[in-house]
Amino acid sequence: MADILSTGKEAAATQPTPLGRGTLGRRLVISVAALVAIAAILLSALTTLATRQLLLQEVDQQLSSVANRSRQSDPRGQRGPQSQLLQRGQPIGTIAAVFPDDGSNEDGRILPEGADIVPPQLPDDVMDQLRSIPLSKGSSQTESESVQLVDLGHYRIAVYPATITFRDGTTASGRAVVGIPLDKMDHTLVELVGLELVLTLLAMAGAAFGARAVVVRSLRPLNRVAATAQQVSQLPLDRGEVALAVRVPPEDADPTSEVGRVGQALNHMLNNVEDALAARQASEVKVRQFVADASHELRNPLAAIRGYAELTRRSREELPPDAAYAISRVESEAARMSHLVEDLLLLARLDSGPDLDVQPTDLSEIVINAVSDARVAGPDHAWQLSLPSEPVVALGDPHRLHQVVANLLANARTHTPAGSQVRSGIAVVAGEAVITVTDDGPGIPVEIQNQVFERFTRADTSRVRAAGAAEQGKSTGLGLAIVTAVVEAHQGRVTVRSQPGHTEFTVFLPLAPQSDHVGPGPDMVAPHSS
Numbered sequence: 001m002a003d004i005l006s007t008g009k010e011a012a013a014t015q016p017t018p019l020g021r022g023t024l025g026r027r028l029v030i031s032v033a034a035l036v037a038i039a040a041i042l043l044s045a046l047t048t049l050a051t052r053q054l055l056l057q058e059v060d061q062q063l064s065s066v067a068n069r070s071r072q073s074d075p076r077g078q079r080g081p082q083s084q085l086l087q088r089g090q091p092i093g094t095i096a097a098v099f100p101d102d103g104s105n106e107d108g109r110i111l112p113e114g115a116d117i118v119p120p121q122l123p124d125d126v127m128d129q130l131r132s133i134p135l136s137k138g139s140s141q142t143e144s145e146s147v148q149l150v151d152l153g154h155y156r157i158a159v160y161p162a163t164i165t166f167r168d169g170t171t172a173s174g175r176a177v178v179g180i181p182l183d184k185m186d187h188t189l190v191e192l193v194g195l196e197l198v199l200t201l202l203a204m205a206g207a208a209f210g211a212r213a214v215v216v217r218s219l220r221p222l223n224r225v226a227a228t229a230q231q232v233s234q235l236p237l238d239r240g241e242v243a244l245a246v247r248v249p250p251e252d253a254d255p256t257s258e259v260g261r262v263g264q265a266l267n268h269m270l271n272n273v274e275d276a277l278a279a280r281q282a283s284e285v286k287v288r289q290f291v292a293d294a295s296h297e298l299r300n301p302l303a304a305i306r307g308y309a310e311l312t313r314r315s316r317e318e319l320p321p322d323a324a325y326a327i328s329r330v331e332s333e334a335a336r337m338s339h340l341v342e343d344l345l346l347l348a349r350l351d352s353g354p355d356l357d358v359q360p361t362d363l364s365e366i367v368i369n370a371v372s373d374a375r376v377a378g379p380d381h382a383w384q385l386s387l388p389s390e391p392v393v394a395l396g397d398p399h400r401l402h403q404v405v406a407n408l409l410a411n412a413r414t415h416t417p418a419g420s421q422v423r424s425g426i427a428v429v430a431g432e433a434v435i436t437v438t439d440d441g442p443g444i445p446v447e448i449q450n451q452v453f454e455r456f457t458r459a460d461t462s463r464v465r466a467a468g469a470a471e472q473g474k475s476t477g478l479g480l481a482i483v484t485a486v487v488e489a490h491q492g493r494v495t496v497r498s499q500p501g502h503t504e505f506t507v508f509l510p511l512a513p514q515s516d517h518v519g520p521g522p523d524m525v526a527p528h529s530s
Helices: 002-014 024-072 124-131 183-233 258-318 321-351 363-377 398-414 446-451 468-474 479-489
Strands: 095-100 107-110 143-149 153-165 171-181 359-362 382-386 393-396 421-429 432-439 493-499 502-510
Touching: 024 143, 024 153, 024 171, 024 183, 095 124, 095 153, 107 124, 124 143, 153 183, 183 258, 258 321, 321 479, 359 363, 359 398, 363 382, 363 398, 363 421, 363 432, 393 398, 393 502, 398 421, 398 432, 398 479, 398 502, 479 493, 479 502
Parallel strands: 382 421
Antiparallel strands: 095 107, 095 171, 143 153, 153 171, 359 393, 421 432, 432 502, 493 502
């Protein structure tokens, strides 16, 4: 249960924030804010266009009234043709111009601010620009268009046919042009667009803030379901007894909602997984118990077989050669079978919960003794040992740790040719005791490197078995499996790196507290390189 709680804390620590990069909540908030922004922009654009159209219609009505007034004016007026077009009450800056068809007596004026000021003449550039504006859609209609006049700005212009009356009472046919400035309208539209922009930004900010609150609150059940799934995914389910005490809370497993259906399905799945793990664990317990019982029961008959085979040595010279050879093979295979049974019994005990005598252990002493034994067993190899200046003390069972190092050295001796160099070393790395066993043999094939610690795995396809039939007979394929089981029982780990000419096994073990360090034992023997 403590492991489950600690795993839950780790899962919660690694859980992303509700609006972190790549999360559903962040995408929803961005989507809502984007939709509000698009809607606000479209609404602002339509409002601006509608307002502009309304303002233009108002200006066009003013232009139409000026045109109608000029058509109904008294032809005997004596103040010139512009008096028919420019009158007080019109917007300041209104322009009027007449263009007789014969091209004579053209005149153009602009309405000043003062009531008693005579309207000044329009510049020649403006007159030329107005003259170039043609009548449109027939000579009987008044059409308006927006024009950018030189030095005057933006104007709404109406051009229509008119009968022009001069001061002397004469008349002439021609065209009349009336224009009203659009500066106020443009200024109004700019202010409207600015106001709409501010309102759009406020709407986006409000939408993002509101959507964030709603999304975070709505996704809380989903986040709790995801946290439960993540917590379960980090549990070690590959072996051993596993307790799946984690479930989605009932309030998050209500099938009336989408998240509740997911939570309910996850709970059903966890129940099925828990049942399957319990069945697997029961099967593993039965298998381990069978292996342990069988191994224990096989030791006695195997011991008897080996004893009777050894008794025949006294009179083996009297036996026929074939019988003597058969008896020697029986003795050899019985020894091999005894070794296999002992390894299986050890693995069964380790699987069922190792009974370790954990104490501060000087790894230097263990490695020195193991290398000394390996040199005796493999005199045709070159053995090297590298020790630190200070003892490296780990927490462990001295007998089992000696077995770990001995198995690694035996593995190197068995799977490398004569003359190979095997180097052993001890160090302290990142607060852990590290034991390395390295050889310069042919290496382990890449395709089986992740299987070398499994039971009955052999590297015969690549690494040379150089110790002959006797050494080959002793190999059971369980040496590295025992190494892994013992190291994991000590809360450590073991790794392998291999390529042709370099294979390195590394064992990591927890260090003993500083106050528990032990000194070197009296039976430590420093081996020399050979």
